[in-house]
Amino acid sequence: xxxxxxxxxxxxxxxxxxxxxxxxxxxxxxxxxxxxxxxxxxxxxxxxxxxxxxxxxxxxxxxxxxxxxxxxxxxxxxxxxxxxxxxxxxxxxxxxxxxxxxxxxxxxxxxxxxxxxxxxxxxxxxxxxxxxxxxxxxxxxxxxxxxxxxxxxxxxxxxxxxxxxxxxxxxxxxxxxxxxxxxxxxxxxxxxxxxxxxxxxxxxxxxxxxxxxxxxxxxxx
Amino acid sequence: xxxxxxxxxxxxxxxxxxxxxxxxxxxxxxxxxxxxxxxxxxxxxxxxxxxxxxxxxxxxxxxxxxxxxxxxxxxxxxxxxxxxxxxxxxxxxxxxxxxxxxxxxxxxxxxxxxxxxxxxxxxxxxxxxxxxxxxxxxxxxxxxxxxxxxxxxxxxxxxxxxxxxxxxxxxxxxxxxxxxxxxxxxxxxxxxxxxxxxxxxxxxxxxxxxxxxxxxxxxxx
DNA sequence: AAACATTTGTCCGTATGTATA
DNA sequence: ATATACATACGGACAAATGTT
Numbered sequence: 361x362x363x364x365x366x367x368x369x370x371x372x373x374x375x376x377x378x379x380x381x382x383x384x385x386x387x388x389x390x391x392x393x394x395x396x397x398x399x400x401x402x403x404x405x406x407x408x409x410x411x412x413x414x415x416x417x418x419x420x421x422x423x424x425x426x427x428x429x430x431x432x433x434x435x436x437x438x439x440x441x442x443x444x445x446x447x448x449x450x451x452x453x454x455x456x457x458x459x460x461x462x463x464x465x466x467x468x469x470x471x472x473x474x475x476x477x478x479x480x481x482x483x484x485x486x487x488x489x490x491x492x493x494x495x496x497x498x499x500x501x502x503x504x505x506x507x508x509x510x511x512x513x514x515x516x517x518x519x520x521x522x523x524x525x526x527x528x529x530x531x532x533x534x535x536x537x538x539x540x541x542x543x544x545x546x547x548x549x550x551x552x553x554x555x556x557x558x559x560x561x562x563x564x565x566x567x568x569x570x571x572x573x574x575x576x577x578x579x580x581x
Numbered sequence: 582x583x584x585x586x587x588x589x590x591x592x593x594x595x596x597x598x599x600x601x602x603x604x605x606x607x608x609x610x611x612x613x614x615x616x617x618x619x620x621x622x623x624x625x626x627x628x629x630x631x632x633x634x635x636x637x638x639x640x641x642x643x644x645x646x647x648x649x650x651x652x653x654x655x656x657x658x659x660x661x662x663x664x665x666x667x668x669x670x671x672x673x674x675x676x677x678x679x680x681x682x683x684x685x686x687x688x689x690x691x692x693x694x695x696x697x698x699x700x701x702x703x704x705x706x707x708x709x710x711x712x713x714x715x716x717x718x719x720x721x722x723x724x725x726x727x728x729x730x731x732x733x734x735x736x737x738x739x740x741x742x743x744x745x746x747x748x749x750x751x752x753x754x755x756x757x758x759x760x761x762x763x764x765x766x767x768x769x770x771x772x773x774x775x776x777x778x779x780x781x782x783x784x785x786x787x788x789x790x791x792x793x794x795x796x797x798x799x800x801x802x
Numbered sequence: 803a804a805a806c807a808t809t810t811g812t813c814c815g816t817a818t819g820t821a822t823a
Numbered sequence: 824a825t826a827t828a829c830a831t832a833c834g835g836a837c838a839a840a841t842g843t844t
Contacts, residue, residue: 374652376833401809410833410835412835415810419640419641423641431811431840432811432841447731451738513669513672596812597811634811650831652831653819655820
């Protein structure tokens, strides 16, 4: 009988990484609220590690813009400003538009097929009114285009912006913005543009598609 | 006799920050070469601090993409790939274009004046064949537009990209690419577009202006 | 105004894990 | 394959700095 290869914990996770992901989660989902003071000794005790990995994680979170360290004073979760959401989407739009332009020149038939499958799954989730699943597929769709553009800087920046956008959604709106079938149709147009290698159209359509959630947001009371 | 206010070191700089800026400089100017192994104990001795602030600085440098840490193995300066320069400029172009579009809507007369002064200084430096000074003013000109767009994400990303571009220039070309008077004329057109609040023109002109150094680079043997 | 208390910043020792002989 | 050497990751203690009583 063949012994199954042990796929348990393929990556040895360090205490710093565990602290980092846990703190990220807590800040994004609002467990750690904006402007909350972070005491590294407390966090270390809560996470069952020493202060060193916690401090290291906090410094990375500062670079990511989730916490702000006031040297010699204290460390706090960054506050969020309602008007930032517009700036987040504007920046993400510019980067995704660039990614679409580049992807239009690099994309291969198999990847077009992948996009169509993702969008089909997205449409099914909308019809089934499974909002969270729909949001997942929507993100995957856009992320795939970004990855296809084969630009590590864009990938990194977009991932950071997505994280901040997610925090906004959690903290301001307790429930996510609904996705509509119109978005799925726009996705289809985007795929067509990529297939025709029409970089300009792809860029324009992506910007339009990304502006939707922001418009939804601005409609709120 | 009035005692002069003491303007010495207004910010108390921590050992970590000192280590960070020094290592950044060394990596960007090529003192620490691509793929060079970094031993934190050695660096600590060289910088006159302990290993902790050095480790912290190295972790920040990893996020910035200047070093790569292989957990449990070693830490190395990231290698440089010739084709990355195109991706750097593409990303920077998209962000600067966005900044120009936004700045066109927000800019005030005094800021237009600032841009004209910077560009005049830029033109003077070119005429005087002071290449380094010209590059400085060129960067200041573009950075001012980015700052005018009042978007912290764009500011942060652009600053990171500029850093990488600077490293490329140092490591690959030992001397900087020359700036021409054509660039100064383009700057003037950009300013005019911003003054007319013509976001589209400003965006297009900025992209065009940024593509110049890349074209110069591609002409090289 | 001065000493206290709390928290951050730094140092260094130790252990765990990786590469080499 | 085992053992050795070495570098990294973590822990705990000390020192410096800030705000407070």
